[in-house]
Amino acid sequence: MLQQITGSSPAAMGVDVAQDALGAQEFLTFTLGEEEYAIDILRVQEIRGYDAVTRIANTPHFIKGVINLRGTIVPIVDLRLKFNLSDVTYSEFTVVIILSVAERVIGIVVDSVSDVITLGAEQVKPAPQFSSSVEGDHLKGIGTVDDRMLIIIDIERLLLSPSMGLTEGSVQ
Amino acid sequence: MAIDMSQFYQVFFEEAAEHLSDMESLLVEVDIGTPDPEEMNAIFRAAHSIKGSSGTFGFNDMTEVTHVMETLLDMVRKEEAELTTDIVDACLDAGDVLRNLLAAHRGEGEADREAAADVSQRLEALCQEAGRSSAGGAPAVEPVRTNETQAAASGGSHYTIEFLPTDAAGRDAEVMENLHQELSAMGRLEVLEAGEGGQCRLRLETSTDRDQIVALIEFLAQDGSLAVTAEGAGDADATDEAYGFFGDEPSEPAAEDRATQGGDEAYGFFESAEENAPASESGGDADGAYGFFDPPQVASDASPAIVQDDADGKYGFFGAVEAPAADTPPANVTSIQSGAAAEASAPKAERAREKAPAKSGAKGGDSSIRVSVEKVDQMINLVGELVITQAMLQQSASDLDPVVFERLMAGLGQLERNTRDLQESVMSIRMMPISVVFSRFPRVVRDVSRKLDKKVELKLSGESTELDKGLIERITDPLTHLIRNSLDHGIESPERRRAAGKPETGTITLNASHQSGYIIIEVGDDGAGLNRDKILSKAKERGLNVTDTMSDADVWQLIFEPGFSTADKVTDVSGRGVGMDVVKRNITDMGGSVEIESMTGVGTRMTVRLPLTLAILDGMSVAVGNETYVLPLNYIIESLQPETAQIRTLSEYGHVIQVRGEFLPVICMHEVFGIPGAQTDYMKGLMIVVEAGGNKVALFIDALLGQHQVVIKSLDTNFRRIQGISGATIMGDGQVALIIDVAGVIALSRGPAAMAA
DSSP states (O other): OHHHHHHTSGGGSOTTSOOOTTSOEEEEEEEETTEEEEEEGGGEEEEEEOOOOBOOTTSOTTEEEEEEETTEEEEEEEHHHHTTOSOOOOOTTOEEEEEEETTEEEEEEESEEEEEEEEOGGGEEOOOOOSSOSGGGGEEEEEEETTEEEEEEOHHHHHHSGGGOOSTTOOO | OHHHHHHHHHHHHHHHHHHHHHHHHHHHHOOSSSOOHHHHHHHHHHHHHHHHHHHHTTOHHHHHHHHHHHHHHHHHHTTSSOOOHHHHHHHHHHHHHHHHHHHHHHTSSOOOHHHHHHHHHHHHHHHHHHHHHOSSOOOOOOOSOOOSOOGGGTOOEEEEEEEOBOHHHHHOHHHHHHHHHHHHHHEEEEEEEOOSSSOEEEEEEESSOHHHHHHHHHTTBOTTOOEEEEEEOSOHHHHHSOOOTTTTOTTOHHHHHHHHHGGGTOOOSHHHHHHOHHHHHHHHHSTTOOOSSOHHHHHHTTSHHHHHHHTTTSOOHHHHHHGGGGOSHHHHHHHHHHHHTGGGHHHHHHHHHHHSSTTSOSOOSSOOOOOOHHHHHHHHHHHHHHHHHHHHHHHHHTTSOTTTTHHHHHHHHHHHHHHHHHHHHHHHHHEEETHHHHTTHHHHHHHHHHHTTOOEEEEEEOTTOEEEHHHHHHHHHHHHHHHHHIIIIISOOHHHHHHTTSOSSEEEEEEEEEETTEEEEEEEEOSOOOOHHHHHHHHHHTTOOOOTTOOHHHHHHGGGSTTOOOOSSOOTTTTSSOOHHHHHHHHHHTTOEEEEEEETTTEEEEEEEEEOSSOEEEEEEEEETTEEEEEEGGGEEEEEOOOGGGEEEOGGGOEEEEETTEEEEEEEHHHHTTOTTOOOOGGGSEEEEEEETTEEEEEEESEEEEEEEEEOBOSTTTSOOBTTEEEEEEOTTSOEEEEEOHHHHHHHHHHHHHHHO
C-alpha cells in the first residue's frame, strides 16, 4: 500500500499523463460537495449537461443509466452518489464529464467543473495513507494551488474498479 | 516480373484457396464405391485450375503436386482407374500440402518440401498402380510444361501480334520468356521481332480466341500499342464456332476432333464459354438441349464416341472437358487473363469461384465482386446512422398536420421504405451462411476419427443460419476444437460403445440457429459424457477451489480452466495447442458464452452463444411505468387484455394466466426491472405472450407503443452485459431504449421464485 502511494508521485506516474519537461501536468478540476478533485485532462473527452438518462435495472444506485452520445451508448455514473454525498439533485446545471478510459467512454456526474490547472511536480504531495481503505487505491496525491487543496484521483482506476460495477465480472 | 505479377498474386491466392476447399469438401463427400461423375469432374477441375494458375505464377512446387494429382484424378474421372480410399486420402493429403505451400508463398510459415515430395510420390505410385490395373491403358503422364508447339493438329487462325512492351516488361527478359511460353501453349508461335528494347512482333497460329490473346498480352504492352490482327482462318470449321478452347491438344486427338466436329455448339470448357457471351446466346437456340450436366450424357461419357455425336446440339461439356486434362497451358491462359484484367481482376476471381462448383452453369458474367470488409463496415455504420436519422425525422414530423404537409409526409413515407430496404440489403452483405464454417468439419471428423480408430458420423443442421462474416472467421477455430474434443474425449471406441449397448458409430451433431438475438451453435455427441468425479479430483489436484457439492454446470465449466485436461494420455488430437481455455476465451472475446450439458453415458452438448455484432431487429416498443423497452418482435406470439377470470394465483409461484387452455406464468416487467409507477392492476395493462428457449410466458406491461425497426447497440462496448437486457437502441427522439432479452427476463423472474420455493 505504502509503496503504491509513494510510487504514484508525479515523477513515477508514467506516460499516461500529460507532462511537460519539468514534470508539470494539466488537470481538470471539479467539485463534489465541499471537496475539489483533479483528474488528468487527457482522460476528458467532453463536458455536457445531464440529460435524458435511461435507467438500467439491477445496477448499483450510482449508475444512473445510459445516454445516447451521438449514436454511442454511454453509461453515466454519479460520483456524488458513489462518494455518499448527501445533497444530490439534478437540474439543468448538473454537469456530466465524458471520459475516455481504457477504450471505454464513461460519463461521470459531478457538482460543478472548476477549471483546468497545471500542477508542477513540487505542488503534488503523496496522498496520506488511509488505514483500511482499499478504495484509497485511486488516490494519486494531493495537489496544492494557493490555498486550494485538490484531491488528485486516478479516474481510470476508480471507474474500472470492481466496486463500480461498470465492467464485466464486477460485483453489483 | 515481380512488379507486374505481384498484384495478381492475391487473386491467385484467394482463388487457389477456394479451389482447395471446394476440392476438399467434394473429396470428403464423394462416394467411394460409386463416385458421381459430376463430382469427379468438379474435383478434377479444381485441381486443374490450381495447377494452371500456380504454373502461371511460377509456383512450380504447387504445380508439380497438382500435376500428379490431376493425372490421377483424370484417370478416375474417365473411369480408367477405380476410385479407392487410398486415392481420396492421398488427394486430401495433397490438398493439405498445397495449402501449406500456398501459405508459404503468401509469406506465412515455412513450406514443407518434404511433405510435398512425399505426397507427389504417393500420388505417382497410385497413378502407376491405377495405370497398370486399367485395361485400356492410361495416357502417359505428360511433362508439367510443354513448350513445343501444339497447334499443328488443329489448324486455326494466324494472328500477327505487334506491341510495345511496357518499360517494366521490356527490361525483364523473364517476362517476355513467359509470354512466349504462354503463347506457344496456345498454338504455333513464331517470334518475328524479339522486341529487344522496342517493338515486338509475333506470329501465332492458333484456334484460341483473339480476345484471349489480347488479354494475355494487354498488361505487358504499353497503352494502345497492342495490335492483334488475324491473317485468315486456317480451318473454318474449327474456328468459326468451335469454342473448343482446349480442342487443339495433340495429346488427345480424339477429344480435339470431337470439339471440332461438334464445333457448332460445342462450347468447350468453362472459360471460353464465358468469354464468348454471344456464343452462349447462340447456343440457346441449338435444339434447346443444353445437356450441360445431362445425366444420361454423364453416364455415356465413359464412351467418348457418343459424346461426339451429342455435341451437335449440346454444349458438349464432357466431351470438351476431357481435352484439357492432359495439359496445363490452357489453364495458364485462363489465369493470365484474369491477371491481365488488372483492376477488373476481382470480378474475375469471383467468377472463377463460381465456376468451380460443378453445379454452376456457364452463365458467368460479372455477377459478383470482391470488396474489402472495411468498406462494407463503413457502409453498415453509415446506414445505421441513416436509420436513426430517419426515425428522428419521422418523430419530428409526427407533430405536423398531415393535410398541410401532405407532400412532406409522403416523402417521409418513401424515405422510410427506402431506408428499410437499403438497410436490409446492406446488412445482408456482411452476413454469410455458417455452412462456410461447417463445410470444413466433415474433413476434420473423417481425419480425426480415423486417427483414433473410432466410427463417427457427423450430422449438420441449420447450415443456412447466417451470421456476421467477422464472427465466421473467429468462430472457426473454437468450433474445430470443440469438435476434436468431442471426437477424442466424447465418442468412445467402437468396442466400448458396443459394450455399453450403443451403436458402434458415434454421432456428432452440429447445429446452428438464431435465438433471442444470439446465434446458438451446438456441438453435441452421444459419447460417454463428462466424468464429474474425474474432473473434481483433477481440479483438487490442481489446487482449484472446488467442493463436492458444486452444481454440475459449475463442474463442467472447470474444463475451461487453463491447462485442465482429464485425458489419461495426451494424444496428438488433444495436444494440438489450442486448449479449452483458449476456446472459452475466444468465444468470450466475441461477447459470447459456452455452456455444457452432459450426462454420463448419454453424451455431452456444448452450446456456444454468440451475440449478433451489429444487427437490426423488428421490435415492439412497450411502456412500463414511464420507461420504454423494446421487445424483439420474433418472440411475441400475441398480446391480449387480460380478464379477471383468466388470472389465477399459484401460491408462492405467483400468477398464471389461462390463454386458450394453456396456463402461462405471468412475469411482471415492473417487478423484474424494479420500475416505479408502473401499472400493477392486471386489468388495466396488457399481457404479451412470448416464447423463448421453449418457455412460453406472459409478460405484463403497461401499454404497447408501436412497432419499429431498431439498430442494436451493444451495451458491452462502454459498459457491461446486464441480465435481462440484450442491448440498447436509440429511439426516434434520441432517447436510449433497452432491448429486452426475453430468455434472460424469464431466468431473472425465476430466480426469486426458485428461492421462495
